[in-house]
Amino acid sequence: MTDGSAFTDWLASDNWQDYRQQRAIRELGDEVSSLSYSLHSQQRESTRLRSELSKLQGSVEMRLDRLMRSFDAFVELSDLRMTLAMFDPPALVRHRTRQVVAAVSQAQAPPPADFADVAGYWLAPATTALVALLRDEDATAPLALAAERDEARTALLVTLTAAVARRTDLSARWLPKAFGPLPATEPVTRAVRTLWTEAAAGRFGPDGVALLGERLAAFSGGLDEAAGGGWRARVDGLPGTLPRPQSILDPVAEAEEAFAAGARLHALRELCGRPPAEPAPLDADPLAGILRALVDEGSAEEAPLLRRAAELRAVIEDKPYTADEQWEAPAGTALELLLADAFQPDGTPLARAARAAGARWLLPNAERLAGDAATDPPREATTSVEHLPVQVRAGAAPDPDGMAAVQQKIDSRYPEERVPTRTTIALGVAGALLCLSVVAWPNGLAIFTTLAGAGLLLTAAVRWRREGRQRAERQERHAASLAAARERAARATRELDELRDRLVLTGQRAADDLAAVKASLG
Numbered sequence: 001m002t003d004g005s006a007f008t009d010w011l012a013s014d015n016w017q018d019y020r021q022q023r024a025i026r027e028l029g030d031e032v033s034s035l036s037y038s039l040h041s042q043q044r045e046s047t048r049l050r051s052e053l054s055k056l057q058g059s060v061e062m063r064l065d066r067l068m069r070s071f072d073a074f075v076e077l078s079d080l081r082m083t084l085a086m087f088d089p090p091a092l093v094r095h096r097t098r099q100v101v102a103a104v105s106q107a108q109a110p111p112p113a114d115f116a117d118v119a120g121y122w123l124a125p126a127t128t129a130l131v132a133l134l135r136d137e138d139a140t141a142p143l144a145l146a147a148e149r150d151e152a153r154t155a156l157l158v159t160l161t162a163a164v165a166r167r168t169d170l171s172a173r174w175l176p177k178a179f180g181p182l183p184a185t186e187p188v189t190r191a192v193r194t195l196w197t198e199a200a201a202g203r204f205g206p207d208g209v210a211l212l213g214e215r216l217a218a219f220s221g222g223l224d225e226a227a228g229g230g231w232r233a234r235v236d237g238l239p240g241t242l243p244r245p246q247s248i249l250d251p252v253a254e255a256e257e258a259f260a261a262g263a264r265l266h267a268l269r270e271l272c273g274r275p276p277a278e279p280a281p282l283d284a285d286p287l288a289g290i291l292r293a294l295v296d297e298g299s300a301e302e303a304p305l306l307r308r309a310a311e312l313r314a315v316i317e318d319k320p321y322t323a324d325e326q327w328e329a330p331a332g333t334a335l336e337l338l339l340a341d342a343f344q345p346d347g348t349p350l351a352r353a354a355r356a357a358g359a360r361w362l363l364p365n366a367e368r369l370a371g372d373a374a375t376d377p378p379r380e381a382t383t384s385v386e387h388l389p390v391q392v393r394a395g396a397a398p399d400p401d402g403m404a405a406v407q408q409k410i411d412s413r414y415p416e417e418r419v420p421t422r423t424t425i426a427l428g429v430a431g432a433l434l435c436l437s438v439v440a441w442p443n444g445l446a447i448f449t450t451l452a453g454a455g456l457l458l459t460a461a462v463r464w465r466r467e468g469r470q471r472a473e474r475q476e477r478h479a480a481s482l483a484a485a486r487e488r489a490a491r492a493t494r495e496l497d498e499l500r501d502r503l504v505l506t507g508q509r510a511a512d513d514l515a516a517v518k519a520s521l522g
Contacts, residue, residue, distance in 0.1 A: 069315055083305060089118045090299045097127045097295050100134075104165035105288075110134045121299045122150035126157050133158060133170060152180070153294065156191055156327075160291040163203055172207040175199065179211065182219040187330030188337060191294070194286045196337070200350040201279050203287070209349070216357030219334055223361075227335055231361035234343050235369070238267040247495050248488065249392075250382040254375050255503055261372035262506040262513075268366055269513040272355055272520035274347030293327040359521040366517045373510035377500035383492035385485050386410065394496050398489040406485050414478035419471050424463040431456030 092115050100110045113128040126146035132139035146154040155177035162171035179195050182188065188196075199208040240260035298306040307326075314320065331337065341354035342362075355362065380393045386409050390402035420428070434453025 081309075089116065090121050090123070090302055093118055093121060093124045093127065094295055094298070097123060097130075100127060100131060101161055101164065101291060101295070104134055104161060104167075107166075118299070120149065122146055122153050123157070123295070123299075125149065126154040129154070130158055130161055134162070134165065134167065151177070156294060157291070159195070160287050160294065163198070163287050164285070164291060168205040172204045172211075175204050175208055176211055179215060182215055182334040184219075184222065185333065187332060188334050189327065190329045190331045191290045191327040193331035193337065194290050197350055198287060200348075200353045202349065209353075212353055213356060216338065216353060220338065220357045220360055223335065228361050230335060230339055231358060232365055234339055235264065235268060235362070235365040238264045238271070240264045240267075247499070248383050248492055249495050249499065250384070250389075252378050252381055252499070255378060255499060258373050258375040258503055258506055261369040262510050265366060265369040265373060265510050265513045265517070268362070268369070269516045269520075271343065271345065272362070272517050274345070274351070276349070276352065277347040279348045279350065290327050293325060297327070355521060362521060363518065366514055370510045370514040374507035375503065377503045378496070381492070381496050381499070383489065385488050385492075386481075390489055390492070392489060392492040392496055394493070394500055396493075398493065403485070403489060407482060410478060410481045410485065414474050414481070417467075417471065417474075419467045420460070420464045421467060424460050424467065427456050427463065428460035431458075431460060 096111075096113060096115050100113070104110050110131045113131045115124065115127075118124045125142040129139040129142035129146055132142065143154070155174055159171050159174040159178035162168075162174065175195065179192060179199070182192075196212065198204065199212040202209060204211075240263045296306065297303055310325075332340075338354050338358065341350050342358045344351040344354075377394075380391050382389050383392055384390070385402070386406045388402065388406050388409060390406065391399035393399070431453040434449045434456065436453075
């Protein structure tokens with residue numbers, strides 16, 4: 001309690017007892033206020049602590065949930081490892097295969113295939129044959145056994161390992177078996193797509209480039225008309241607009257289609273005429289990734305267990321697991337990949353190979369666009385004059401009927417009126433008659449009538465002059481509107497002539513573009 005409040009209590013009390021009572025009441029009120037403020041502060045602090053505790057509990061719950069999932073995955077992975085321990089012979093084969101790949105990738109001699117055969121497992125004889133091939137030894141027997149168990153995987157293993165070892169002679173010889181014919185409808189595997197892109201980049205030498213061209217040409221040649229519609233859709237998706245001057249002519253559908261076709265054909269010419277360019281360097285060797293996925297795939301019995309083990313390791317390491325890492329993962333249909341490559345806006349070997357393979361479809365579309373661009377120039381077009389349609393003709397006057405309708409509309413907006421008007425004539429006649437009253441009534445009244453008549457004559461004269469000026473202005477506006485209408489029609493005729501000239505140039509340029517496309521596609 002402050003001295004001011006004590007002094008106030010002392011003034012309000014009549015005696016010492018009242019003063020002590022007032023002071024006790026005030027002290028009690030101060031204590032209650034202090035307690036209320038303290039309680040409010042504690043409530044705010046409690047709310048803040050509850051909020052922080054809720055966040056902490058959420059973070060702890062998330063961490064606990066992740067820890068539980070990781071623990072469950074670890075337990076399951078431990079059980080899987082116990083199961084996989086029964087497949088030690090296939091695991092030893094994979095280990096020896098990795099040693100062979102590691103040695104040859106570092107330009108070292110491959111170690112011997114020191115392991116026993118595993119019944120039904122293709123990798124065992126395939127690795128034995130691989131070592132013999134890399135040493136230029138006879139591999140007929142192990143190759144026959146490996147091909148009997150899985151010819152596709154064997155060919156892929158030899159091709160990929162030879163490429164990693166920079167044995168172009170061996171990889172190019174085995175590439176036809178590993179690449180195989182492209183499926184018409186089924187998706188292409190990740191391994192085949194990687195062989196596709198690396199062959200285009202020259203990884204397998206000139207023989208690999210030639211093989212890729214043959215396989216792509218065979219696939220493109222086997223497409224039906226329905227599949228060929230994909231090429232037309234891609235060609236029609238090329239930019240089809242060119243900057244054009246403003247025009248008062250109504251759009252001519254045939255001309256617009258011709259300009260769009262010419263623009264698309266020119267874009268196709270630029271696409272096919274891209275200068276050769278090297279592909280962008282990659283951070284990692286894609287063939288090595290496919291080879292690792294192929295070797296680590298495991299035997300037929302192991303494969304599901306190994307995939308599950310990889311999923312569990314991803315859970316433990318808190319990393320996403322995707323099936324795309326498998327060498328057999330779908331990369332898309334051959335047609336989708338070929339179209340995507342062909343319309344890449346660059347000159348990489350992959351894009352050029354795709355365009356060469358798609359020449360069977362690109363050339364007819366280029367010829368179609370050239371035909372659409374070489375349309376006959378229109379002889380007439382429509383323009384708007386005074387918001388009325390008027391036909392204009394090349395090398396001739398505008399449509400007489402249309403211009404007559406325009407002139408009629410202008411005439412109706414500026415009608416011809418007689419000058420002076422009836423009202424002005426009536427005022428003049430009335431004024432003249434009132435002025436003549438001075439002769440008939442020579443008295444004081446005649447003076448007023450004469451003055452009134454003079455006023456009417458003056459008003460009639462002013463009106464007459466104003467009406468004459470208005471008629472002259474109306475005639476000028478009428479003549480100006482007619483002149484503007486004729487000028488607009490003449491301008492539309494000139495623009496029609498320019499449109500015809502541009503269409504002729506578009507047809508000529510389309511012929512040049514078509515010749516360039518044919519030369520680029522061979």
